[in-house]
Amino acid sequence: MTLFLTKVWGWDVPVGPLQFSTSGWRDNALRQLEGGDRVVLVGTTGEQTPDDMKGRLLGVMQPSREPVMSMDFDVRARPGDFVDGEYKWPVGLMNLRAWSLPERPKLNQISDRKFSMDSAQGIVPLIDDEAARVLALDWREEALMQPTAQAQVRMAKRHGTAKRTAPPPTTTRRGVMHMRRAPAYTYAMRVAGARPSAFKIGWAFDFKQRARQFNHAALPGLGGLEYQPFRFHLWDTARQAYSMEQALLAHLSDRVHSDNGEVVTGLSDDALDAAWFAGVSGKL
Template sequence: MKFFLTKVWGWDVPVGPLQFSTSGWRDNALRQLEPGDRVVLVGTMGNQTPEVMRGRVLGIMKPSPEPVMSLDFKVKARPGDFVDGEYKWPVGLMNLRAWSLPERPKLTEISDRKFSMDAAQGIVPLADSEVARIEALEWSEEKLLQPTAQAQERMARKHGTAKRTAPPPSTTRSGVMHMRRAPAYTYAMRVVGAKTNAFKIGWAFDFKQRARQLNHASMPDLGGLKYAPFSFHLWDTARQAYAMEQALLLRFDCLRHFANNEIVQGLKDDDLTTAWIAGVSGKL
């Protein structure tokens, strides 16, 4: 196991990915890192770093070889983190574990050498004597930030892993609260076979499974209506999915069917698409 050092603008808990300004610097780190290696984070001396963190050893990460996009995590942004709308450290490596160092010693107490730009952009190996001083400090394990639901879906597709399933039903308070925090979709399904253009708007942990359930009940093969997914959006929590569903139904309240208030009729595709985009961006 080897230790490396990198300089950062601060240390936040929960802990996000190990971030880099370019994919080149990330790839360079990947070439050096081996399973189990640690990266020590030290606050820069610049104004971008909070004064209490400047020049101090803040924390330790155990990165994985999994490349990620930094903004796939809800990282805490500071003034100056964005330039012309672009995040300065867009790429990163997923972390397996992370520790804060409550003592936060000055870097000069750990090492007497000067670290070059490589330590600000990438990672630099530490000497055995420096590692010994780091290991002698108190380590406090911290919670890791999790990627957004959309990012988890993308990574699952990339690695060919099983797709996320809905949480098991529960009647306990803790179980219900857990379900509310689970990722879920807002969906709009076209009601094929209706006399006028109509959509069913709702939310579900698995919108494809929901479509199968609806079609099983309506039996389109025997002349019934068919529910075909038109738009869907994956949210980090069921609360968010439900909130967008309700905002859409309120937007089209005058078009809701008297027998099923989750179905809106006489709605144009373009009008639904416009409202959908606004709902996803939180402007509905």
């Protein structure tokens, strides 16, 4: 495992992708990165970076080789992040894992080197002594930001896995056990038109089909409620998808609607996201 360094304007949780200003800088990073490598994020000393983050080690990312667009994620924009309506770091790499560094030491406590512009635009490998000091710090794993539904569909199409069908219905014990081991989604659907705001929490082998089933009964075209996919996460097994559903509903038990145990009400998007990303990372 090699540790790299890059400079950023800040650090947010849940953690978005590793961002770059151009596809060229991203491609340069891909040429350097190997499986298991990690990138240490250091706040710049410029005015764009919050004072408590300037010149400090903020977090660590383990990027994948999956190229993404930064705006496929609900990244938190700061003043100056856009020029003529264009985001300054439009391309990125999907992360496999991410950690905060609660101690946030100054960069000069880790290294006495002067890092060039390469560290602001791309990634620079740390030498052994620097890497050892970083590895000795306390690392706290954080939830990852999930790409939008549209982005996940686009990535699935790129990999030739866009169409994921549910296992065939079965009544045999062996068949049921097989279905439990089949990939499935945990989902959160916004119940559009509900007052107060509401989300339907559940799991399904095909969350889009489930939304169509709900809307077929709700008849939104005639003024009924509409179920709109808001968040979803694909698990390796239906058992995992069900476990996250139950963990979310238990965590939000004070918000569960009295007439439907899978609907939570009175939640903002941010509040639902906080619970959702905790559920994805197994922290509920």
